[in-house]
Structure formats: C-alpha cells, structure tokens
Amino acid sequence: xxxxLLKKDDKKMAELNRQLRSYIAQIEALRVEIANIDxxxxxxRATITTLKNLKDLGDGKEVLLPVGxxxxxxxKLEKVEKVVISIGSGISVELPFEEAVSQIEKEIAALIVLxxxxxxxxxxxxxxxxxxxxxxxxxxxxxxxxEAKDEEEKEEK
Numbered sequence: 047x048x049x050x051l052l053k054k055d056d057k058k059m060a061e062l063n064r065q066l067r068s069y070i071a072q073i074e075a076l077r078v079e080i081a082n083i084d085x086x087x088x089x090x091r092a093t094i095t096t097l098k099n100l101k102d103l104g105d106g107k108e109v110l111l112p113v114g115x116x117x118x119x120x121x122k123l124e125k126v127e128k129v130v131i132s133i134g135s136g137i138s139v140e141l142p143f144e145e146a147v148s149q150i151e152k153e154i155a156a157l158i159v160l161x162x163x164x165x166x167x168x169x170x171x172x173x174x175x176x177x178x179x180x181x182x183x184x185x186x187x188x189x190x191x192x193e194a195k196d197e198e199e200k201e202e203k
Contacts, residue, residue: 055185058185059182059185059186062178062181062182062185063182065174065178066175066178066179066182069171069174069175069178070175072171073168073171073172073175076164076167076168076171077168079164080161080164080165080168083157083160083161083164084161086157087154087157087158087161090150090153090154090157091154093150094147094150094151097126097129097143097146097147098147100123100126101126101143103123104123105123105124105125106122106123106124107122107123108120108121108122108123109121109122109123126143127142127143128140128141128142128143128146129141129142129143129146129147131146131149131150133149
C-alpha cells in the first residue's frame with residue numbers, strides 16, 4: 047500500500063517538475079520575443095528620427111549613403127517629400143513624408159500593445175511558477191513526513 051502511495055507521489059512530483067520546466071521555458075521564449083520587439087521598436091524610432099533629420103537638412107545637401115556594412119557612397123538629397131516603406135510580405139509603397147512617418151508610428155503603437163500583452167502573459171506564468179513551486183515544496187514536506195513515519199514504524203518493530 048505504501049509503495050503504491052510512493053509511486054503515485056513520485057508521478058505527482060514528476061508532473062509538477064515537468065510543469066515548472068514548461069512554465070520556465072515559456073517565460074524564456076516570451077523574454078526573447080519581448081527583446082525582439084524592443085529591437086524593432088528602437089529600429090522604427092531610429093527610422094523616424096533619420097527621416098526627420100534628412101527632411102530638415104533640405105534639398106541639395108550631401109550625405110553618405112550606406113551600401114552594406116562596410117561601404118558608403120556620397121549622395122545629394124533631393125526632395126524628401128515621398129518615402130517608400132515596406133507594408134509586409136516584400137511589398138513596399140510610396141507615401142507622402144508625413145503619412146509614412148504616421149504609418150511607422152502606428153507600427154510602433156501596435157508593437158507596444160503586443161509587448162504589453164506578452165508582459166502580462168509573462169506575469170501570469172511567473173504566478174504559475176510560484177504556485178507550482180509551492181506545490182512542490184508542500185509535496186516534498188509531505189514525503190519527508192511520510193518517510194519519518196515509516197522510520198518510526200520500523201524502529202517500533
């Protein structure tokens with residue numbers, strides 16, 4: 047009877063540990079996703095800043111245009127009234143300057159909403175980790191008390 051109870055307890059402990067590992071893996075995946083979103087938000091904000099700086103420079107100014115990671119070429123600004131931006135799936139569209147900046151700002155806002163949802167999911171997972179950890183602790187204490195009882199019974203015999 048006691049062996050059946052211990053086997054059941056071992057299965058319960060194994061299941062709790064599996065759940066805990068799963069929650070921790072999910073938290074780590076969410077952290078990676080949040081970091082990716084943060085990088086994208088930073089990139090979009092830098093794009094807006096760059097576009098505004100180019101517009102402020104005005105027509106006829108010379109700039110260095112990056113060509114890959116190691117090369118730049120000189121270029122003269124003409125009108126920065128139109129901007130070509132990606133709208134997804136490899137498709138780009140030419141938009142008036144202000145509309146392009148507005149579109150990028152909308153993308154940033156959507157990413158922030160997504161980030162907040164991921165953060166909330168992470169908080170929920172942390173709560174599950176705490177709950178599962180407490181169950182594991184309680185289970186461990188139960189096992190320890192059962193083992194102590196077994197030892198006492200053996201000593202009495």
